[in-house]
Amino acid sequence: MSTSKGYGGEIMGKRMKNIGIITSGGDCGGLNAVVRGAAKTAMARGIGAYIIPNGYAGLYNLVDFERLVFLDEERTDHVNSAFAGSDAGHSRVKISKIPDPEKYDRILLGLRKFNLDGLLISGGDDTGSVVVDLAENGIACVHAPKTMDLDLQTYSVGGDSAINKISRIVEDLKTTGKTHNRVMIVEVFGRYAGHTAFRGGVAADADCILIPEITVDFEAVYYHVKHYYMRRILNSDARSGTYVMVVAEGVKGEDGKYFSDSGDSTDSFGHVRLAGAGRYIRTRIEGMMREDPEIRQFMKVSGMFVPKVFEIPEVREVVPGHIVRSGSTSAYDVNFGKEIGSAGVILLDEGVSGVTVVEVHDGRIRYMPTAEAIVQRSVNLNEVTFYEQMDVCFGRRPQSYVPVLEEMTGPIERFM
Structure with missing residues (x-):
């Protein structure tokens, strides 16, 4: 040898x-x-x-x-x-x-x-x-x-394939979201970096993208959800609308900890088996809706309110899991x-x-x-700020984008 x-x-x-x-x-x-x-x-x-x-x-x-x-x-x-x-x-x-x-x-x-x-x-x-x-x-x-x-x-x-698959899944879920007036949360792989959630969500016109690089501010998320969700339904002639979130599995809450239904279970490389971020986000949003009198009024005005049966909008989390990895x-x-x-x-x-x-x-x-x-590369927050100016929510109050202009000369190399 x-x-x-x-x-x-x-x-x-x-x-x-x-x-x-x-x-x-x-x-x-x-x-x-x-x-x-x-x-x-x-x-x-x-x-x-x-x-x-x-x-x-x-x-x-x-x-x-x-x-x-x-x-x-x-x-x-x-x-x-x-x-x-x-x-x-x-x-x-x-x-x-x-x-x-x-x-x-x-x-x-x-x-x-x-x-x-x-x-x-x-x-x-x-x-x-x-x-x-x-x-x-x-x-x-x-x-x-x-x-x-x-x-x-x-x-x-594998990155481009995953981004395309996430984008298609999120786009497809908009049909059921709009039919039932649901807030849809899609939890995707990514572990400690949010690249695929970020790019897949952007490609699918997701309203909110939560990534591990940004600790979730639920007040900011809830404000964004409420604004877009209510406006779309109230301005629709058929009272129909949806709001879509893409959540990376490694997203963190206010305490800076990862959400995991698996407890302290780890794989052979010592990584915590991440699962449950989508469910956690759903329960937090549902809890905020129950405490919000404006949501109750919205449900009545939109014709959806049924006492003890249907008092807040439906929020559903979907975990496509290995489907994102599979196929073509x-x-x-x-x-x-x-x-x-x-x-x-x-x-x-x-x-x-x-x-x-x-x-x-x-x-x-x-x-x-x-x-x-193999040194880990995180999502560049300057890119996040760029998309925040387009009113995509990233789980925080939007930061001001300051453009930096750079003229390029000569052939441009591939960027991915």
Whole structure:
């Protein structure tokens, strides 16, 4: 096996004869594009490409496998780039937390058993932390960034697909919201960063978007809900209207704590299993409505009030959950996935390890140390302020947007 004394972009002895492909962490759009792009490029460079199934669990158990799937032309034909999820399978396993003191030797034995010289690993920040760990232990590997949360320092495959899916779900829910005059709350993935909730909500014309970067001021939220919801219904000839909120699962209340129905339950990487933000927001809004005499009067004027039966508007939370991750992949993510999968193979073959592919731009492969790439990136609050001037509520009293003008010259690079 080719090895390196260091990591973070050091040049190793080349070249690769065989590589293993791992997808890890949460599933999302674009992963099959990574696998296909890697397999096709490996073929072109005379490298054997094999799937190591079940993420890092599969890597740990590799020494016990009898065979691996070889990605030849025929097998690669069955890897559909447009399908979300991954033919390679996933698991949430952190190698360093496995209580086996011989775990790295065990992994090396598995790699030697199948004559694998390096690993292309696609995943998010947790997956990337293991890439750093493996590289430090002499295992050649390159990280292809993947997370629908979009919280890496680079763009990550799966983000665009998730944003499009969230947007479609929110748009579709407006029909039931308007039919029943409901306030609709859609809770989406994102953990500790609000990128997908932010962009998906903006794309669907959501009225309110709550993200982890901003502690919720319920008075500000309630004022916005009441203003738009009541105006729409009272000004409608059929007394019909709705109000739509998109809530990131990691949103925080006034006490600065995350909402979680799972108590202190954590995954293998130590993250609290977040759930229940939408339900919490709903109960708070319902409680404020019950205490508000203007809501009671509104219900009477609009013809909806029924004593003891229907005294406040319906507020419903919807949790699309894994539907946001599943189904199809956006064209952007297919393109990006193929590029980073292919680029990862080339980096390995050129002797580079412990790095994350950033992008392929004008045919140039850009990369950075994985330890730097996995540092969490939050939503830029200047962008939030920009949308607040369009009267989107972000769970706080709107901040004044101060424009900064910048003239650009020359070709503009991709922005995602």
